[in-house]
Amino acid sequence: MKKIGLMLAVIVFVSAFHVGTADALPPFKKAFQVKYVDDSGDDMKAAFKSQSCNTCHVKGEKKNVNNAYGLELAKLIEGNAKMRLKDAKAAGTEDAEKATILAELAAGFTVVEGIDSPSGETYGARLAAGKLPQDPPPAE
Numbered sequence: 001m002k003k004i005g006l007m008l009a010v011i012v013f014v015s016a017f018h019v020g021t022a023d024a025l026p027p028f029k030k031a032f033q034v035k036y037v038d039d040s041g042d043d044m045k046a047a048f049k050s051q052s053c054n055t056c057h058v059k060g061e062k063k064n065v066n067n068a069y070g071l072e073l074a075k076l077i078e079g080n081a082k083m084r085l086k087d088a089k090a091a092g093t094e095d096a097e098k099a100t101i102l103a104e105l106a107a108g109f110t111v112v113e114g115i116d117s118p119s120g121e122t123y124g125a126r127l128a129a130g131k132l133p134q135d136p137p138p139a140e
Contacts, residue, residue, distance in 0.1 A: 025081060027098065029053060031105055036127050044130040051136055059137065068118050069133035076108035077101065 032055060037048045048055060056070030057063055066074055078084075081101050088097030112133075113124030123133045 025085075027102060028056070028081075028105060031102055032056070032109070035106070035109055041130050044132070047132050047136075051132055054136065055132055067134060069112065069123060072112045072115050072123070073105065073108045076111055077104045 029052070033048065037044055051059075053063065054067070056066055056073060058065045058067050084097055084101060085094060088094045113122060113127065115123055117123050117126055117134050119126070119135060121129075126133055
């Protein structure tokens with residue numbers, strides 16, 4: 001019985017660190033592409049194709065490890081989007097929850113445009129100039 005209690009405590013402790021994260025979800029990538037890439041120039045399209053998920057995530061890390069841009073967006077999405085969708089699917093409300101999460105993301109895009117990127121430019125200025133939110137790390 002003590003082992004079960006300990007396991008539950010560990011699960012609760014570990015899951016507490018997942019609250020407030022926005023794990024990689026294909027609809028997030030698609031939303032970014034529609035908002036910033038589809039109507040942009042060839043340079044932005046090529047950069048996005050090359051970086052793909054690493055537009056928000058750290059290359060070579062697990063998909064729940066965000067770069068600076070992804071961290072700013074994750075702050076603006078309530079709780080853990082992946083778990084919210086899983087819970088909504090079980091409750092039969094997946095479509096409504098997905099729409100809510102994507103609305104939070106769309107609002108987040110607008111907010112984050114005004115935040116300074118690691119390069120010193122705002123994310124919005126970078127995106128308007130046809131650049132990804134942050135420069136990819138140098139090739140090793």
